[in-house]
Amino acid sequence: MLLGSIEAGGTKFVCAIGTEDGKILDRITIPTRTPDETIPEVIAFFRKEKISALGIGSFGPIDVKKNSPTYGHILKTPKLPWQNYPFLQTLQDALEVPCGFTTDVNAAVLGEYVYGAGKDADSCLYVTVGTGIGAGAVFRGELLEGMSHPEMGHIIVRKSPDDPFEGVCPFHRDCLEGLASGPAIEKRWGRKGAELADEKKVWELEAYYLAQAVVQYTMILMPEKIIIGGGVSNQAAIFPLIRRHVREMINGYITAPAVDEKISDYIVSPGLRGDSGIVGGLVLAKRALEQAG
């Protein structure tokens, strides 16, 4: 049996065919233009193979409430051609297979939970630090979802007194995403993150903000694992800095070893490297098939 997976991002769509145990057999990358240009290519790719179900992890915000009239749509987004686009319905109508639909980070956390860094944990959180910051979490095997999917990139952080940068979030200016996303780094320091590898103060400040995010996620959710992915996390030197800040910030209040001597197993890189989302889409597809009966 073959399953399909889509990782729909703001710059590119990754489409893959895989197996029910999370192996990817084939994949293509399609640039994100308008739905009219991009989606037919996506559909053509999946029509080549006989897939039994499809899992979609999409950029957001999206409507994930199954009882909503706009379930499966992309909501208010700066990418205007995609606004109100019935993403799920279009694919479901064209391919006529059960489809799962969630955010890109929810797909990623599912992939990591089942096959990656979270595979031995009962709960885990995946946060991506890239063009934006977003996170998803799994508890008892299920994605965390209330009135909507989480928006964990837009939490409030405390500004470093040494950081005069005003932030880049168009809604909140200096929320976490506004201060610590890839574009925030680039705007603050005048160069892209990848070119700043040797600038210690860049990563010290970045770690300070990401550690605050880890502390908030920990105090509120207590996941068994926090997985940090996305372009900015390629700066591997940031992990020990984040861990040090987190320990200092928690300051012994939580006695669990995960946030103390075992913190290297708590704050980790993705087990599936860049494939968390696309593998998570296969998990989503499998679950959609099971639910369809």
Added chain:
Amino acid sequence: MLLGSIEAGGTKFVCAIGTEDGKILDRITIPTRTPDETIPEVIAFFRKEKISALGIGSFGPIDVKKNSPTYGHILKTPKLPWQNYPFLQTLQDALEVPCGFTTDVNAAVLGEYVYGAGKDADSCLYVTVGTGIGAGAVFRGELLEGMSHPEMGHIIVRKSPDDPFEGVCPFHRDCLEGLASGPAIEKRWGRKGAELADEKKVWELEAYYLAQAVVQYTMILMPEKIIIGGGVSNQAAIFPLIRRHVREMINGYITAPAVDEKISDYIVSPGLRGDSGIVGGLVLAKRALEQAG
């Protein structure tokens, strides 16, 4: 069938007998001294009536992990006679009925979810603002729990530039609890909260901090309802101030009506008034009985 419920707080234990549909029939209050003094009185109360199960909502931190060797114990607490006390086991051995065990705020959120302000929601969060600040959340009918119960009172908040107060949290100084709990208000302003009702700037500042907590809980959890209880929430004037700050802070980023025109239904007082926890204990007892088969 009768069920028992305990709301175990730092100053008093409330013990109640009730029905499986959440009605309280009898209750007593016992001061919290040492376990040797307090617990025999608790046991005696429940032995008078034939209860079929017991639900315990306890001050914390406590061990809620069922597979842990110290499951049911109180952990590291400043109330030294209670440190490492096997609370659950002692009650279970004495009363020989199925017992549920969770934090005081988890019991409260269960009570509110089943019978109170959250009874029409799929998910909700209850935060108490009293001597300490703590919260619990229910998603898909289950308490949110990862490596431990949440510690939502100790999140990081951004300090108001107009607030020189250094905070009272012994671990973090100026975390949410350190800046916004009842004792923080009393220390900052030199009088108890109840005596400061007419001081507008007190509640403006308090609302600013509590609104930040609501924003963090919203971005991370997206509960359908946020219920604010505890002594400080008796200042009813604080609710409109919190709602105003929350809308300003979210600034249109989340389009759900709950955080916009319907915010008066999102941030609410407890439906069970002061009984959220003790009624939640009855829910816990009922669930323990069901699980015992």
